Amino acid sequence: MIKTSDYVLKNKINTHKRLNYQYFTDINHPLADKYGFVYYHRHIFSIKIGRWIKKSEIVHHKDGNRTNNSVKNLELLTQKEHGHKHHGELPIVNCIICKKSFKQLDRKNWFCSSKCLGIFQKKIPVSDKQLSKLVWEKPMIYLAKDMGVSDRAIEKYCDRHQISRPKRGYWQKRLDSTIGSAIAL
Numbered sequence: 001m002i003k004t005s006d007y008v009l010k011n012k013i014n015t016h017k018r019l020n021y022q023y024f025t026d027i028n029h030p031l032a033d034k035y036g037f038v039y040y041h042r043h044i045f046s047i048k049i050g051r052w053i054k055k056s057e058i059v060h061h062k063d064g065n066r067t068n069n070s071v072k073n074l075e076l077l078t079q080k081e082h083g084h085k086h087h088g089e090l091p092i093v094n095c096i097i098c099k100k101s102f103k104q105l106d107r108k109n110w111f112c113s114s115k116c117l118g119i120f121q122k123k124i125p126v127s128d129k130q131l132s133k134l135v136w137e138k139p140m141i142y143l144a145k146d147m148g149v150s151d152r153a154i155e156k157y158c159d160r161h162q163i164s165r166p167k168r169g170y171w172q173k174r175l176d177s178t179i180g181s182a183i184a185l
Contacts, residue, residue, distance in 0.1 A: 013040055020066045041069045045076060058082040096120065123149050124157050131158070135165040 011024040027036035030052045045059045046052045058077045090104040095112035102112040111117040140151040158165045
């Protein structure tokens with residue numbers, strides 16, 4: 001249980017220039033971030049409820065004014081509840097692969113299942129066995145052009161699927177050695 005007398009503010013209250021939240025600094029405060037900032041509305045609400053606010057909890061300003069830290073203006077929300085307050089319910093959308101309707105779990109989710117996500121992420125049009133041969137037959141930039149992806153996409157795919165591939169400079173060294181042997185003749 002927190003009492004107001006347990007924690008007396010010794011530091012001046014400032015207003016964050018970018019976020020417009022009021023804060024004070026105290027590196028030893030239980031709510032302090034890594035810079036020692038303690039947001040005043042979190043401190044005030046902690047005292048009101050008698051415990052320190054968890055990092056996963058949001059103290060919301062009901063009127064939207066971040067400098068109005070009246071206890072009547074503050075409410076404790078989960079991150080999901082806070083998102084709904086600001087952005088409303090998540091919409092029902094169509095999967096970009098199979099066109100099936102589904103309710104988004106977050107605003108970045110555009111696939112109805114992990115299967116559709118896998119189909120979307122699989123941009124390399126050959127099997128792993130074929131790719132392991134191709135990467136040793138010609139440079140990645142030419143291979144990527146043939147497949148319609150970037151050379152970096154092929155590198156990442158090879159790394160993800162443990163496909164060995166030539167290291168940087170392999171093709172240049174090979175070219176230099178063929179030119180050197182041609183000159184020697």
